Amino acid sequence: MALVSYTSGVVAVATFPLRLAWKPVALFINSVLMLLSPLILMGYFVVGWCQAVIDFIASLQPLYTFLACGAFIGILAGLTMSCTSSIITTVLGMHDRGYQGPPATPAPSTPSSERPGTGKTEDSSSYETDWQLLNKPPPKRRRNRPGLWSQTIHEEDDDDSEI
Numbered sequence: 001m002a003l004v005s006y007t008s009g010v011v012a013v014a015t016f017p018l019r020l021a022w023k024p025v026a027l028f029i030n031s032v033l034m035l036l037s038p039l040i041l042m043g044y045f046v047v048g049w050c051q052a053v054i055d056f057i058a059s060l061q062p063l064y065t066f067l068a069c070g071a072f073i074g075i076l077a078g079l080t081m082s083c084t085s086s087i088i089t090t091v092l093g094m095h096d097r098g099y100q101g102p103p104a105t106p107a108p109s110t111p112s113s114e115r116p117g118t119g120k121t122e123d124s125s126s127y128e129t130d131w132q133l134l135n136k137p138p139p140k141r142r143r144n145r146p147g148l149w150s151q152t153i154h155e156e157d158d159d160d161s162e163i
Contacts, residue, residue, distance in 0.1 A: 033040075
Protein backbone atom coordinates (compact mmCIF):
# COMPACT_ATOMS: atom_id res chain seq x y z
CA MET A 1 0.00 0.00 0.00
CA ALA A 2 2.84 2.27 0.54
CA LEU A 3 3.68 2.01 -3.12
CA VAL A 4 0.23 3.23 -4.18
CA SER A 5 0.31 6.23 -1.85
CA TYR A 6 3.85 7.07 -2.93
CA THR A 7 2.84 6.88 -6.65
CA SER A 8 -0.23 9.05 -6.14
CA GLY A 9 1.85 11.69 -4.36
CA VAL A 10 4.39 11.76 -7.19
CA VAL A 11 1.62 12.07 -9.82
CA ALA A 12 -0.05 14.89 -7.84
CA VAL A 13 3.21 16.84 -7.61
CA ALA A 14 4.01 16.19 -11.30
CA THR A 15 0.60 17.29 -12.58
CA PHE A 16 0.32 20.40 -10.39
CA PRO A 17 1.81 22.72 -13.04
CA LEU A 18 -0.53 21.24 -15.66
CA ARG A 19 -3.53 21.88 -13.42
CA LEU A 20 -2.40 25.46 -12.89
CA ALA A 21 -2.04 25.97 -16.65
CA TRP A 22 -5.38 24.28 -17.39
CA LYS A 23 -7.49 26.66 -15.24
CA PRO A 24 -7.15 29.70 -17.58
CA VAL A 25 -7.62 27.53 -20.67
CA ALA A 26 -10.80 25.99 -19.21
CA LEU A 27 -12.09 29.45 -18.25
CA PHE A 28 -11.47 30.70 -21.81
CA ILE A 29 -13.21 27.67 -23.39
CA ASN A 30 -16.24 28.06 -21.07
CA SER A 31 -16.48 31.78 -21.91
CA VAL A 32 -16.39 31.09 -25.67
CA LEU A 33 -19.03 28.35 -25.33
CA MET A 34 -21.27 30.73 -23.36
CA LEU A 35 -20.94 33.44 -26.01
CA LEU A 36 -21.55 31.01 -28.89
CA SER A 37 -24.41 29.13 -27.20
CA PRO A 38 -27.16 30.96 -29.21
CA LEU A 39 -25.48 29.98 -32.48
CA ILE A 40 -24.96 26.43 -31.28
CA LEU A 41 -28.63 26.14 -30.26
CA MET A 42 -29.78 27.49 -33.64
CA GLY A 43 -27.50 24.98 -35.34
CA TYR A 44 -29.09 22.16 -33.32
CA PHE A 45 -32.52 23.51 -34.30
CA VAL A 46 -31.69 23.54 -38.04
CA VAL A 47 -30.11 20.09 -37.88
CA GLY A 48 -33.21 18.79 -36.06
CA TRP A 49 -35.52 20.16 -38.77
CA CYS A 50 -33.35 18.74 -41.55
CA GLN A 51 -33.33 15.37 -39.86
CA ALA A 52 -37.13 15.52 -39.47
CA VAL A 53 -37.57 16.28 -43.19
CA ILE A 54 -35.22 13.44 -44.15
CA ASP A 55 -37.09 11.07 -41.82
CA PHE A 56 -40.40 12.16 -43.38
CA ILE A 57 -39.12 11.51 -46.90
CA ALA A 58 -37.81 8.13 -45.80
CA SER A 59 -41.22 7.30 -44.33
CA LEU A 60 -42.80 7.92 -47.77
CA GLN A 61 -40.84 5.03 -49.31
CA PRO A 62 -43.88 2.70 -49.49
CA LEU A 63 -45.88 5.48 -51.17
CA TYR A 64 -43.43 6.18 -53.97
CA THR A 65 -42.89 2.45 -54.43
CA PHE A 66 -46.66 2.09 -54.83
CA LEU A 67 -46.81 5.02 -57.28
CA ALA A 68 -43.91 3.64 -59.31
CA CYS A 69 -45.68 0.29 -59.61
CA GLY A 70 -48.87 2.08 -60.65
CA ALA A 71 -47.00 4.08 -63.30
CA PHE A 72 -45.40 0.91 -64.63
CA ILE A 73 -48.78 -0.83 -64.85
CA GLY A 74 -50.23 2.25 -66.58
CA ILE A 75 -47.45 2.26 -69.15
CA LEU A 76 -47.96 -1.44 -69.85
CA ALA A 77 -51.73 -0.94 -70.17
CA GLY A 78 -51.22 1.99 -72.56
CA LEU A 79 -48.83 0.04 -74.74
CA THR A 80 -51.22 -2.93 -74.78
CA MET A 81 -54.15 -0.70 -75.78
CA SER A 82 -52.09 1.02 -78.46
CA CYS A 83 -50.91 -2.25 -80.00
CA THR A 84 -54.40 -3.77 -79.79
CA SER A 85 -55.98 -0.70 -81.40
CA SER A 86 -53.37 -0.68 -84.14
CA ILE A 87 -53.94 -4.36 -84.89
CA ILE A 88 -57.74 -3.98 -84.91
CA THR A 89 -57.70 -0.93 -87.20
CA THR A 90 -55.30 -2.68 -89.56
CA VAL A 91 -57.35 -5.88 -89.69
CA LEU A 92 -60.65 -4.02 -90.21
CA GLY A 93 -59.14 -1.53 -92.70
CA MET A 94 -59.95 1.55 -90.64
CA HIS A 95 -56.49 3.15 -90.61
CA ASP A 96 -55.81 6.48 -92.34
CA ARG A 97 -53.66 6.18 -95.38
CA GLY A 98 -52.79 9.86 -95.41
CA TYR A 99 -53.40 12.30 -98.24
CA GLN A 100 -51.33 11.42 -101.26
CA GLY A 101 -52.37 14.40 -103.39
CA PRO A 102 -53.46 14.38 -107.01
CA PRO A 103 -51.56 12.07 -109.30
CA ALA A 104 -48.63 13.77 -110.91
CA THR A 105 -49.05 14.35 -114.62
CA PRO A 106 -46.08 15.04 -116.79
CA ALA A 107 -45.96 18.63 -117.98
CA PRO A 108 -46.23 18.97 -121.74
CA SER A 109 -43.26 20.57 -123.32
CA THR A 110 -44.12 24.07 -124.53
CA PRO A 111 -42.12 26.46 -126.60
CA SER A 112 -40.33 29.17 -124.63
CA SER A 113 -42.28 31.96 -126.30
CA GLU A 114 -45.61 30.56 -125.12
CA ARG A 115 -46.97 31.65 -121.74
CA PRO A 116 -47.80 28.82 -119.34
CA GLY A 117 -51.48 28.14 -118.85
CA THR A 118 -52.77 30.50 -121.55
CA GLY A 119 -51.67 29.16 -124.88
CA LYS A 120 -50.88 32.70 -126.06
CA THR A 121 -47.55 33.90 -127.26
CA GLU A 122 -45.69 36.95 -125.99
CA ASP A 123 -46.53 38.95 -129.05
CA SER A 124 -50.24 38.55 -128.28
CA SER A 125 -52.10 41.80 -127.77
CA SER A 126 -54.66 40.88 -125.12
CA TYR A 127 -52.86 40.66 -121.79
CA GLU A 128 -56.04 41.29 -119.78
CA THR A 129 -57.49 37.90 -120.60
CA ASP A 130 -54.22 36.33 -119.50
CA TRP A 131 -54.57 37.80 -116.01
CA GLN A 132 -58.18 36.72 -115.79
CA LEU A 133 -57.21 33.16 -116.61
CA LEU A 134 -54.40 33.15 -114.04
CA ASN A 135 -56.56 34.60 -111.24
CA LYS A 136 -59.19 31.86 -111.35
CA PRO A 137 -59.14 29.84 -108.14
CA PRO A 138 -58.65 26.12 -108.65
CA PRO A 139 -61.76 23.98 -108.09
CA LYS A 140 -62.07 22.52 -104.59
CA ARG A 141 -61.43 18.84 -104.38
CA ARG A 142 -62.89 16.66 -101.74
CA ARG A 143 -60.64 13.85 -100.82
CA ASN A 144 -62.20 10.58 -99.89
CA ARG A 145 -61.31 9.48 -96.43
CA PRO A 146 -60.95 5.77 -95.83
CA GLY A 147 -62.53 3.78 -93.04
CA LEU A 148 -65.10 5.14 -90.61
CA TRP A 149 -64.60 8.76 -91.66
CA SER A 150 -66.21 8.12 -95.07
CA GLN A 151 -69.08 6.19 -93.49
CA THR A 152 -70.00 8.86 -90.96
CA ILE A 153 -72.57 11.53 -91.81
CA HIS A 154 -71.10 14.96 -91.13
CA GLU A 155 -73.16 18.14 -90.86
CA GLU A 156 -72.00 21.12 -92.86
CA ASP A 157 -72.30 24.70 -91.65
CA ASP A 158 -74.85 26.97 -93.31
CA ASP A 159 -73.30 30.17 -94.57
CA ASP A 160 -76.75 31.68 -95.27
CA SER A 161 -78.00 31.62 -91.68
CA GLU A 162 -78.08 34.93 -89.82
CA ILE A 163 -77.17 35.07 -86.17
